[in-house]
Amino acid sequence: MKKVRESKDAMTVVAYRGDAKTLLAFDLATEASRKRLAGFTIAVKPPGKEPYYLWNRLQFRKPEDHAQDPDEPARSTINAPLHKFRWVHVPGLEHQGLKPAMGDYVYTVTPRYFDDQQHLLPIDPGLSVDVTIAVEPFSKGSLKLAFTRGFTQSQAFVEHFGLKTKFKPANAPLQFDTSAIAGTNPAGETFTYAQQYEWSGFTARDRVFDILRAVDADATLTMDLFAYDLSEPDVLTLLLAIGPRARIILDDAGLHHSAKKPPEDRFAELFEAAAGAQRIKRGNFDRYAHDKVIVVYQNDEPVRVLTGSTNLSVTGIYVNSNHVLVYEDAEVAKLYADLFQTVWDQDVVAKPFRISKFATGAHSVGSAAVPTTSFTFAPHIEADARSGLVEVVARANKEADEADKLGSVLFAVMELQGAADNPVYTALSALHDSQTVFSYGISDNPAGIALYPVGKKGGVLVTGKPQKTRLPPPFNQVPNIGLGHQVHHKFVVCGFNGPDPTVFCGSSNLSLLGEQENGDNLLTIRDADVAACFAIEALALVDHFNFLDSTATEAAKNTDQTKDAVLATPPANKSLAAIDAGWFLGTTDAWATKYFAAGDLHEQDRRLFVR
Numbered sequence: 001m002k003k004v005r006e007s008k009d010a011m012t013v014v015a016y017r018g019d020a021k022t023l024l025a026f027d028l029a030t031e032a033s034r035k036r037l038a039g040f041t042i043a044v045k046p047p048g049k050e051p052y053y054l055w056n057r058l059q060f061r062k063p064e065d066h067a068q069d070p071d072e073p074a075r076s077t078i079n080a081p082l083h084k085f086r087w088v089h090v091p092g093l094e095h096q097g098l099k100p101a102m103g104d105y106v107y108t109v110t111p112r113y114f115d116d117q118q119h120l121l122p123i124d125p126g127l128s129v130d131v132t133i134a135v136e137p138f139s140k141g142s143l144k145l146a147f148t149r150g151f152t153q154s155q156a157f158v159e160h161f162g163l164k165t166k167f168k169p170a171n172a173p174l175q176f177d178t179s180a181i182a183g184t185n186p187a188g189e190t191f192t193y194a195q196q197y198e199w200s201g202f203t204a205r206d207r208v209f210d211i212l213r214a215v216d217a218d219a220t221l222t223m224d225l226f227a228y229d230l231s232e233p234d235v236l237t238l239l240l241a242i243g244p245r246a247r248i249i250l251d252d253a254g255l256h257h258s259a260k261k262p263p264e265d266r267f268a269e270l271f272e273a274a275a276g277a278q279r280i281k282r283g284n285f286d287r288y289a290h291d292k293v294i295v296v297y298q299n300d301e302p303v304r305v306l307t308g309s310t311n312l313s314v315t316g317i318y319v320n321s322n323h324v325l326v327y328e329d330a331e332v333a334k335l336y337a338d339l340f341q342t343v344w345d346q347d348v349v350a351k352p353f354r355i356s357k358f359a360t361g362a363h364s365v366g367s368a369a370v371p372t373t374s375f376t377f378a379p380h381i382e383a384d385a386r387s388g389l390v391e392v393v394a395r396a397n398k399e400a401d402e403a404d405k406l407g408s409v410l411f412a413v414m415e416l417q418g419a420a421d422n423p424v425y426t427a428l429s430a431l432h433d434s435q436t437v438f439s440y441g442i443s444d445n446p447a448g449i450a451l452y453p454v455g456k457k458g459g460v461l462v463t464g465k466p467q468k469t470r471l472p473p474p475f476n477q478v479p480n481i482g483l484g485h486q487v488h489h490k491f492v493v494c495g496f497n498g499p500d501p502t503v504f505c506g507s508s509n510l511s512l513l514g515e516q517e518n519g520d521n522l523l524t525i526r527d528a529d530v531a532a533c534f535a536i537e538a539l540a541l542v543d544h545f546n547f548l549d550s551t552a553t554e555a556a557k558n559t560d561q562t563k564d565a566v567l568a569t570p571p572a573n574k575s576l577a578a579i580d581a582g583w584f585l586g587t588t589d590a591w592a593t594k595y596f597a598a599g600d601l602h603e604q605d606r607r608l609f610v611r
Contacts, residue, residue: 039081150321283348501531
């Protein structure tokens with residue numbers, strides 16, 4: 001497993017490799033090592049770069065009462081230790097700019113302590129634990145896994161691109177120039193749409209463009225494309241350049257095909273002119289042609305396939321939280337190539353597809369190069385659709401039997417509402433009532449985003465698409481963009497750190513209706529490294545939006561933004577218990593006690609990530 005565990009005296013640090021990000025988890029084994037615990041300082045040494053401390057926006061109300069490094073800002077974790085036993089680090093959020101270094105990172109984690117007067121003591125390097133782990137785009141064998149960044153409503157996005165930046169010019173043509181200036185950041189520096197897209201699209205964008213550019217540059221390569229939303233300007237330009245070496249099945253449901261000429265209709269006309277009408281088919285099965293798939297051929301032999309949840313649109317790559325998977329494997333590529341040919345020959349019609357070999361059984365692949373994966377393809381007849389969803393439910397429920405109450409289910413699923421007869425929706429919505437399974441999830445629903453954190457019955461409805469958000473100092477405001485779904489993922493991770501780590505992912509919305517009427521693909525991957533990668537994504541989303549909601553208030557008349565200020569008093573409608581660390585770093589170790597209460601779910605959280 002791509003994780004590193006290091007211990008020194010009572011302190012243990014475990015680092016998990018994600019997709020160009022790292023999950024750090026900490027533990028203190030003795031009661032003495034927890035006494036007067038102030039938190040954790042984290043120093044980072046990227047390859048070939050100067051080291052730096054991670055930052056904590058929750059800082060001491062009176063820094064002068066505590067040991068401080070005058071060369072570091074008050075929010076540096078050397079001056080304001082983190083009140084958490086785990087942390088997800090994503091290079092490029094606050095340090096290293098838009099293109100952070102990739103390679104081996106050294107993380108130095110140091111527990112910090114108060115004196116008897118509850119003042120922070122100077123850092124003691126003798127207590128530090130170092131871990132070294134690769135921070136780079138995820139790959140394992142022939143599988144490359146990638147994610148969009150998705151955090152457009154975040155402090156990092158605002159500091160890089162400002163509060164009111166737009167994702168495309170007003171009245172933009174279908175193929176607008178992404179090298180044009182998009183805006184000016186708070187430091188007064190201009191940036192282009194391309195720079196904004198590269199940062200927001202993260203590794204998922206790289207994987208998409210790596211494939212399209214490779215096909216464009218090599219006349220021996222051809223491609224097939226399943227597309228649902230299709231509007232990213234540079235993607236369209238490449239598809240038109242590839243022209244007759246591509247075949248496209250493009251959704252024609254009402255939102256993509258109408259008298260209003262949505263982007264998909266306009267692109268179809270351009271593509272027909274460039275490649276010929278015989279190279280594109282429009283269809284929607286019975287509802288949506290919902291796959292997002294690219295199959296690449298070398299001299300007519302399938303060699304590579306990209307799939308996942310990411311639509312090839314501005315929203316899909318740069319606003320939504322999404323994932324892609326690239327299999328550089330002939331067997332997997334042939335499976336998807338045969339799928340495409342079947343759908344093409346059937347003219348994107350549901351009835352014949354439901355009785356084809358693709359819809360009536362699972363297709364398994366596993367080798368030294370390919371993590372064990374099962375693929376299913378929709379639309380199905382109802383019995384097959386229900387059977388596939390029940391498998392997800394059964395695997396999730398199995399976590400209740402895990403020893404020491406360390407079973408876990410982490411998920412990010414676009415929808416958890418809809419018809420009452422939805423096995424996965426029902427199971428995931430109920431998971432947070434369990435006192436034996438660590439349940440951590442997020443779902444983007446019409447009324448907002450619902451969180452299902454551990455130990456919180458009924459879930460938490462948050463302002464995940466905030467329309468009336470007011471963040472208090474020291475936080476900047478975040479964009480009120482309203483561009484569709486924030487959480488567009490469809491994945492469930494079961495037992496990520498246990499004996500049978502399993503991930504369900506792909507384009508399927510995991511709904512009974514969708515599995516019967518949409519063109520979709522659902523992957524089941526049994527692999528510890530892949531499970532950890534998806535688990536990190538779920539943790540980052542839940543923690544971000546839970547924190548965002550806990551600190552948000554309704555729009556205030558005073559719109560002044562105070563940057564890097566320190567909040568002395570929380571808003572009247574919020575309690576100090578609203579967030580883990582309080583509105584400023586407390587001056588006792590009381591915050592840590594919940595992590596060491598035997599049987600408490602916070603202790604379950606801590607133990608799960610350091611075992």
